[in-house]
Amino acid sequence: MPKITYIEHNGSAHAIEVPIGKSVMQGAVDNNVPGIDADCGGECACATCHVYIDAAWLDRIGLPVPGSQEASMLSFAAVTQPDSRLSCQIHVTDAHDGLIVRMPEGQH
Amino acid sequence: MVQDSRQIVIAGAGHAGGSAAAMLRQLGWQGAIVLIGEEPILPYQRPPLSKAWLKGEATAESLALRPPAFYSDAAIGLRLDTRVTCIDRPAKAVLLPNGEAVSYDYLILALGARARRLSLPGADLGGVLELRTAVDADRLKAVLRPGARLAVVGGGYIGLEAAASARALGAEVVIIERESRVLARVACPILSDFFQAFHRRQGVTIEVAAQVAALEGLDGRITGVRLGDGRVVPCDAALIGVGAVANEELARDAGLTCANGIAVDLSARTDDPAIFAIGDCTSRPLPLYGRIGRLESVPNALEQAKQAAASICGKPAPAPEVPWFWSDQYDLRLQIAGMPFDTTEIAVRGDISTGTFALFHLTADGTVQAVEAVNAAPEFMGGRRIVQRRKRLTRVQIEDVSISMHELAA
Numbered sequence A: 001m002p003k004i005t006y007i008e009h010n011g012s013a014h015a016i017e018v019p020i021g022k023s024v025m026q027g028a029v030d031n032n033v034p035g036i037d038a039d040c041g042g043e044c045a046c047a048t049c050h051v052y053i054d055a056a057w058l059d060r061i062g063l064p065v066p067g068s069q070e071a072s073m074l075s076f077a078a079v080t081q082p083d084s085r086l087s088c089q090i091h092v093t094d095a096h097d098g099l100i101v102r103m104p105e106g107q108h
Numbered sequence B: 001m002v003q004d005s006r007q008i009v010i011a012g013a014g015h016a017g018g019s020a021a022a023m024l025r026q027l028g029w030q031g032a033i034v035l036i037g038e039e040p041i042l043p044y045q046r047p048p049l050s051k052a053w054l055k056g057e058a059t060a061e062s063l064a065l066r067p068p069a070f071y072s073d074a075a076i077g078l079r080l081d082t083r084v085t086c087i088d089r090p091a092k093a094v095l096l097p098n099g100e101a102v103s104y105d106y107l108i109l110a111l112g113a114r115a116r117r118l119s120l121p122g123a124d125l126g127g128v129l130e131l132r133t134a135v136d137a138d139r140l141k142a143v144l145r146p147g148a149r150l151a152v153v154g155g156g157y158i159g160l161e162a163a164a165s166a167r168a169l170g171a172e173v174v175i176i177e178r179e180s181r182v183l184a185r186v187a188c189p190i191l192s193d194f195f196q197a198f199h200r201r202q203g204v205t206i207e208v209a210a211q212v213a214a215l216e217g218l219d220g221r222i223t224g225v226r227l228g229d230g231r232v233v234p235c236d237a238a239l240i241g242v243g244a245v246a247n248e249e250l251a252r253d254a255g256l257t258c259a260n261g262i263a264v265d266l267s268a269r270t271d272d273p274a275i276f277a278i279g280d281c282t283s284r285p286l287p288l289y290g291r292i293g294r295l296e297s298v299p300n301a302l303e304q305a306k307q308a309a310a311s312i313c314g315k316p317a318p319a320p321e322v323p324w325f326w327s328d329q330y331d332l333r334l335q336i337a338g339m340p341f342d343t344t345e346i347a348v349r350g351d352i353s354t355g356t357f358a359l360f361h362l363t364a365d366g367t368v369q370a371v372e373a374v375n376a377a378p379e380f381m382g383g384r385r386i387v388q389r390r391k392r393l394t395r396v397q398i399e400d401v402s403i404s405m406h407e408l409a410a
């Protein structure tokens, strides 16, 4: 199973094996990783599953399609950066083994 | 691990109760947690029940709030298929049907709400359905075949979402609404008109200002809904979606203050400092509006779960959130931020006929109290920020789409 490392804003790291097909958000929620709220359960309706993608991964993960629901939600999320994504919109594949994501200071 | 001999009992294993258990562990609670729920399955999400789940597009696994292993890993004791029958406050214990007493240091009531029932002739016929639980949803799903005729009594969000899903499955749908428009209690007339027209274009028949006189049946199964004017809407099943009632009886019987919900403060605490209440079963302060109200939404359940967990763990109270809600029907996504108290004016941003627009509700001094956004994520997100900051805007500013949402929300 691909291993994903979630790093909380305070620096605590959680290395989690996430089954292929699940979202990066679900991997965090299933393992009670603090810092990802996911109020809407992955419907791209809340922007409380916001993460920053590690610089080494940004090319492979990519940015949200301009004009998409994710892009518009993100542009108003708390503390958005150029490497921001909504983790419920990233679905885990074999290619994600080793992915590192960081959590913003808050989701609200 | 520090030994903590205290025990938290959570009564009600739904969205609020399940989330509170998880948040308590996130905040470092080291004592025992016992989660007691009447339904036989692990805590799950209800929103998909009228949407993806009903259409057969979601798995049971994706419905679950968390996977089974989570509860054992986090040392959360589960007592499913178990109803709490009584709170014994002097003994600090809850009672179960088998007579067992489970003692608590803190009790969190997360009892939710139940579908309101109609006291009408025929209400107990087969095929008269409600939609609150996974079992209800499976019953409804079983009747939604192509060509099946569904009558939906009540044009609220659940009724409209179920109608949209039923159409997607090829069923014929008639919505019967008592008021002069659908969504009468929860949305403004502009939004009601929009959704009404949209559903009609999708082939849904909508009867407004219609009384239901009786549910008619044959051999114990429903055959039609008789209206006040004598007409009969023939159907194979009827979904009754006429609102929900807070499950507050346990609290009331225990002497806690209840008024359309269990009364709580901003830490989700009841009159009794050892007892908290969260989610659909509560009547809570709405600090942004200086009022008290009962909300039925996932964000509210999560916010109050956070309040209770923070208070119990001695952490700072989370900042108050703008109440919000979403609803999916066909390819429409409605997102609402805030509540339109004391508003005198509605500004329309975007062209309603394109299906992408937002309605901003303003008070007399221009404070934006609420935003209803249809397929308009920037307006929802920006609107939520505007409502949070109590920002004032004029109708002209809002309606001018050459001013970006980022500028309006700045």
Ligand SMILES: Cc1cc2nc3c(=O)[nH]c(=O)nc-3n(C[C@H](O)[C@H](O)[C@H](O)COP(=O)(O)OP(=O)(O)OC[C@H]3O[C@@H](n4cnc5c(N)ncnc54)[C@H](O)[C@@H]3O)c2cc1C
Residues within 6 Å of the ligand: B011, B012, B013, B014, B015, B016, B017, B036, B037, B038, B039, B045, B046, B047, B048, B049, B050, B082, B083, B084, B085, B110, B111, B112, B113, B131, B132, B133, B158, B247, B250, B278, B279, B280, B281, B295, B296, B297, B298, B299, B301, B324, B325, B326, B327, B328
């Ligand atoms: C079909 C449907 C669609 C929805 N769509 C949306 C949506 O799109 N967006 C949104 O924000 N919200 C939506 N909601 C509302 C949302 O699901 C609720 O606000 C949320 O579930 C509230 O969580 P809760 O824990 O307070 O209540 P519930 O999830 O109802 O959980 C309460 C639990 O307590 C149990 N219980 C009750 N009494 C006892 C007792 N005495 N002993 C033990 N257990 C007991 C119940 O069996 C239940 O399992 C929808 C609801 C429904 C039904």
Ligand code: FES
Residues within 6 Å of the ligand: A025, A037, A038, A039, A040, A041, A042, A043, A044, A045, A046, A047, A048, A049, A086, A087, A088, A089
């Ligand atoms: S979980 Fe709500 S947007 Fe990702």
